[in-house]
């Protein structure tokens with residue numbers, strides 16, 4: 303008998319496991335995949351490791367949003383590398399490039415050089431980045447509010463230019479997501495020197511050293527309710543595990559579908575969660591470069607086809623820190639939003655068995671990404687040794703992310719009470735966590751895991 307069973311070993315599940323085991327609770331994490339980590343897992347091709355859902359993190363320095371909790375989770379000891387203080391993100395719109403500098407004051411002064419007439423707008427923006435009125439931000443539409451305080455459309459596009467780390471949707475995105483998805487990065491931005499698995503391994507090492515357990519290849523098929531409480535988790539391999547509490551890190555609609563019969567989960571609640579929309583997915587081209595050809599760049603480059611970042615047609619080019627200390631990059635990722643409908647022809651297929659036409663589709667898309675990246679890295683195609691790609695189908699099939707969504711349930715400023723979810727369900731010992739509840743990304747998922755664990759321990 304466990305104190306807490308956690309379904310899913312994504313960041314949310316692992317942070318909960320750490321915080322609960324620290325309080326002396328006996329924790330079991332059940333993961334359906336062969337490898338733990340969810341979006342944070344890394345995969346090997348040849349001698350190289352590639353990440354799936356980690357490029358950079360914001361706010362790790364002392365006094366900043368992630369510092370204390372990462373210290374508690376012992377993640378600060380990992381080899382973090384700070385991105386360039388004078389330009390951690392570069393935004394290329396048209397043929398001009400703009401830079402984001404670290405720290406609110408420097409951020410403002412750097413952009414004021416490009417937009418001298420818009421100093422007041424920049425000041426309002428910096429004030430907004432420090433806003434703490436969460437309820438107001440949840441119910442305020444980001445695009446509407448930002449267009450109001452930043453009348454210059456080019457400046458608005460530039461300030462929104464690093465937002466591939468969220469779904470930049472005009473009619474729904476809440477200011478809360480926009481601010482939390484930008485502010486920590488302005489305070490300080492970091493890359494891991496190594497792969498995302500380092501975070502996963504460290505979190506697993508911590509909670510298992512306190513008596514916790516992780517079992518992979520253990521897909522939970524049913525959570526059995528008896529007398530108004532979940533009593534056991536039934537896995538695909540036939541194993542059954544009992545516990546006092548259960549936490550679901552999988553997508554909320556997946557979690558609720560596991561409770562087949564319940565006196566307490568109201569139909570209206572189930573229907574509400576099932577009907578929520580999900581954010582778009584992502585196409586990723588991961589490039590292995592020939593050695594000694596492309597200098598390492600210690601920033602992210604964001605490129606836009608048109609002048610409007612909010613059209614959702616941006617590209618992010620991110621460089622992996624060379625682990626051998628070389629001045630040259632070996633790995634570059636190019637990301638661009640993709641709706642799963644673009645993969646409709648392969649909806650009923652499985653990983654590695656989707657057919658040649660799918661491979662062709664991915665190759666074409668990768669070539670398109672490379673052509674865009676060449677605006678910033680001329681002749682990039684000549685330096686490529688290997689290309690690995692993923693689409694929303696990849697996330698759908700590996701992480702069970704509905705619609706292959708990159709960031710979980712779509713939040714809507716017009717309906718915060720419907721789209722922002724509580725960790726509580728109708729069943730007193732079943733809780734939710736993960737990116738779909740409140741906020742995605744390492745920052746959002748870690749904060750959410752803290753809220754979830756608070757429901758069980760004080």
Ligand SMILES: Cc1cc2nc3c(=O)[nH]c(=O)nc-3n(C[C@H](O)[C@H](O)[C@H](O)COP(=O)(O)OP(=O)(O)OC[C@H]3O[C@@H](n4cnc5c(N)ncnc54)[C@H](O)[C@@H]3O)c2cc1C
Nearest residue numbers: 310312313314334340341355357358522552736737743744
């Ligand atoms: C392409 C991409 C790039 C990103 N880049 C960044 C970045 O640079 N910085 C940043 O901060 N964030 C980034 N993110 C977001 C970040 O990776 C995610 O928000 C976060 O990792 C999500 O964690 P999670 O625990 O909510 O869910 P997940 O990682 O999705 O974990 C859920 C887990 O549950 C498991 N599961 C599902 N169903 C079951 C079941 N029935 N039984 C057992 N297990 C089950 C899944 O296999 C999975 O392991 C990125 C995301 C993507 C997709």
